[in-house]
Amino acid sequence: MADSGGGSALSVPPGALDVDCDLVTEILTGFVRDEVRKVGFERAVVGLSGGIDSALTLALVCRALGAENAIPVIMPYRASSPASERDGRLVAAQLGATPLVVDISPQIDAYFAGSPDADRNRRGNKMARERMSILYDISLARGALVVGTSNKTELLLGYGTIHGDMAHALNPLGDLYKTQVFALARHLELPPTVIAKAPSADLWEGQSDEQELGFEYARVDRLLHLMVDERRGRAELRTLGFADAFVEQIQRRVRDSQYKRRPPLIAKLSNRTIDRDFRYPRDWGR
Amino acid sequence: MTPAGAAAPMPAPDPASPPAETEAEAPRGDIVVALAQLAPRLGDLRANLARHLELIGAASAQGADLLVFPELSLTGYFLQDLVTDTAIRLDGPELGALAEASHGIDTVVGCILESDDHRFHNAAIYLSGGAVVHVHRKVYLPTYGLFDEARDVAPGNRFRAFVAPLPSARPPRPWRAGILICEDLWHPSSAYLLARDGVDVILCLSSSPGRGVGSGGALGTAQSYDVMTRTYAQLFTAYVVYCNRVGYEDGVNFWGGSRVVDPEGHLDGEPAGREEALPLHRLGLAVVRRARIANPMLRDERHDIVDAECRRLSRRERG
Numbered sequence: 001m002a003d004s005g006g007g008s009a010l011s012v013p014p015g016a017l018d019v020d021c022d023l024v025t026e027i028l029t030g031f032v033r034d035e036v037r038k039v040g041f042e043r044a045v046v047g048l049s050g051g052i053d054s055a056l057t058l059a060l061v062c063r064a065l066g067a068e069n070a071i072p073v074i075m076p077y078r079a080s081s082p083a084s085e086r087d088g089r090l091v092a093a094q095l096g097a098t099p100l101v102v103d104i105s106p107q108i109d110a111y112f113a114g115s116p117d118a119d120r121n122r123r124g125n126k127m128a129r130e131r132m133s134i135l136y137d138i139s140l141a142r143g144a145l146v147v148g149t150s151n152k153t154e155l156l157l158g159y160g161t162i163h164g165d166m167a168h169a170l171n172p173l174g175d176l177y178k179t180q181v182f183a184l185a186r187h188l189e190l191p192p193t194v195i196a197k198a199p200s201a202d203l204w205e206g207q208s209d210e211q212e213l214g215f216e217y218a219r220v221d222r223l224l225h226l227m228v229d230e231r232r233g234r235a236e237l238r239t240l241g242f243a244d245a246f247v248e249q250i251q252r253r254v255r256d257s258q259y260k261r262r263p264p265l266i267a268k269l270s271n272r273t274i275d276r277d278f279r280y281p282r283d284w285g286r
Numbered sequence: 287m288t289p290a291g292a293a294a295p296m297p298a299p300d301p302a303s304p305p306a307e308t309e310a311e312a313p314r315g316d317i318v319v320a321l322a323q324l325a326p327r328l329g330d331l332r333a334n335l336a337r338h339l340e341l342i343g344a345a346s347a348q349g350a351d352l353l354v355f356p357e358l359s360l361t362g363y364f365l366q367d368l369v370t371d372t373a374i375r376l377d378g379p380e381l382g383a384l385a386e387a388s389h390g391i392d393t394v395v396g397c398i399l400e401s402d403d404h405r406f407h408n409a410a411i412y413l414s415g416g417a418v419v420h421v422h423r424k425v426y427l428p429t430y431g432l433f434d435e436a437r438d439v440a441p442g443n444r445f446r447a448f449v450a451p452l453p454s455a456r457p458p459r460p461w462r463a464g465i466l467i468c469e470d471l472w473h474p475s476s477a478y479l480l481a482r483d484g485v486d487v488i489l490c491l492s493s494s495p496g497r498g499v500g501s502g503g504a505l506g507t508a509q510s511y512d513v514m515t516r517t518y519a520q521l522f523t524a525y526v527v528y529c530n531r532v533g534y535e536d537g538v539n540f541w542g543g544s545r546v547v548d549p550e551g552h553l554d555g556e557p558a559g560r561e562e563a564l565p566l567h568r569l570g571l572a573v574v575r576r577a578r579i580a581n582p583m584l585r586d587e588r589h590d591i592v593d594a595e596c597r598r599l600s601r602r603e604r605g
Binding site: 231265266267268269270271273276277 | 370431432495496497498499500506536537538539
C-alpha cells in the first residue's frame, strides 16, 4: 500500500478497482453452487439480455452447475434491438447452454392497449417486471433458482427496476462495480461484441446507460469506490478531482434509491418484529 | 399539562402567560422546564439544528429556564453508518450555535459526539450561558433485540452530577443535576450513583421504540418507563425529567410520553402523548426539601455498607 500511495488523502492507487479475476471467479462459482444446491436446487435460470452483466452471470452459473443445468431465457420485446437477441444467443452458444426465447410483446401490448399514452419509463418498468414474472414461472416449472444480474454500480445508483430486474434469489455480481464486471468478462473470454458494445437496458430504442445516467461508468465507479469502500469525505474527493456538484449528484442518487435495496418497511408492534428483532440468517438450517 | 390533583406539587405554569419579568429577577427556588418532544429527521443534522434553535426560542419565550431534548435529538436514532456522517465535535459550529442560543435558557441536546481519537459517543450536552457545562456519554449501549448500539458507538464510562447554572432562575441554592440516556435508566446503579452524588434532578433523554401492544392501552415499553421514572423519583427523592422522542424510523415508532415525576414519585400532570409537543413543568427546591424531610432515605443510606459489600464482591468477581 505504501508503494502505491493508497490510504493517503491526496492520491488514489491507480489500480483501486482491480480485482484478482481468478480468485473472484472461484468465490463466485462456489457461491452459486453452494447457495443453489443447499436450498435443494440443481438448476438456475438467468434472464439473458445480450449485455455484459447477464452474459457474465450465465458464465458463472455454467461453471458452477454445468451448462446443462443453466437455463438462459431471452425475452425480447418487438422494439428491442435485434442485436440483443443475437448477442444473447451468441453467449449461450459459446457457453454451451440452450436458451429459451419468450417474446413479451403480446402481453406488454395487451396491457398498454388501455393506456396508449404511457411513457417509456412506465413501459420499461412493466417490461422488466414482466421478465421477472416469466423467470419466476420458469423457476417453478423447471425447478431452477432465479439468479440475478445487478452489479454494484447499478445497485448503488438505483439504476434498476424494483421488483423487476432487481428481484431474484441470488446475486453473484452485486459486489462488483461495472468496471470490475468488464474485467471479469474479459478474463472469462466472453464474446468481444458483448464486451465492446455500449451498456444498455434496451427498454427502448437507442437507450444507453451512460447517456441516460449522464456520466461514464469508469468515472462514477472510481467515485463510488472512494465514497463507499474508502469512506472518503467531500474535501478529499474535491482534492482527488471530483467536482462538488458531481459528488452531490451521486450521493443523492445513492441516498434516494436506498429503498430499492431494502425489504419493505414493517410497522413495529410486537416485541419480535420480522427482520428487526426476529433475526435469522437467510441460510437458516441450510 | 394538567396538575395531577393532590399530587401536583405546585400550580402548573400556564404556557399562555409566562412568568412576569420581575419574577425572573428575584431568586426563585423553582424552575420551569420545557420538554422538546420532537421527531428528528433521520441523519439530517442541518434540519435538526434549525429545529432546535427554533424550539429554544419558543421555550424561552414561554418562560422556560431549562429545555431538555430527547436522545440523539440532532440526528435521529437508527443511524447505522450515518453515525460518522452526523457526528459533531465539542468545539464544532453546531454546538457553538446551540451554546450561543443558551444565553437565556439552559439547554440539553442529544447528539453523536466525536472525540479527538475518533471515537463516537451517544452523548447529551448541557449548555448554559454560551458554554458547555456538562457532557454525559451513554454508558449502557443496548445491543440486543432490535438494538445494535455497541456496533456503532463507543460506551461512556462515568455518571457524574453537576451544578445546573439556570441563571434565569437565580436559584437560592444550586440545583444539582445528572444526566442519563435511555438504557442508562434500566440500570438502577446509574440512578443510585447520581443520587449519591447529590442530584436534585435526573434528566433522562430517550429515544424509546414502542413495542408490545397486547397489554391494554399502553405500550409495554411505556409501562416500563412509567414504573422506572416513578420508582427512581420516589426512592431517590429527586425529580426525574424524562424526555422521549416521537415519530417513526424504518417502521419503528417512538412513543413520546415525556413527563416529570416529582421527588415523592407523583407525575406532574399527564405525560405528553405520541405527537410532537413542548410541555412545560414547574420544579421546586421546596418540593425536594419537603420530600427529603418526609422520606429521609438519602440521609439514612449506609454508603459504608454498600462500599464494603462492593469491595467484597469486586474481589470475588476478580477471582
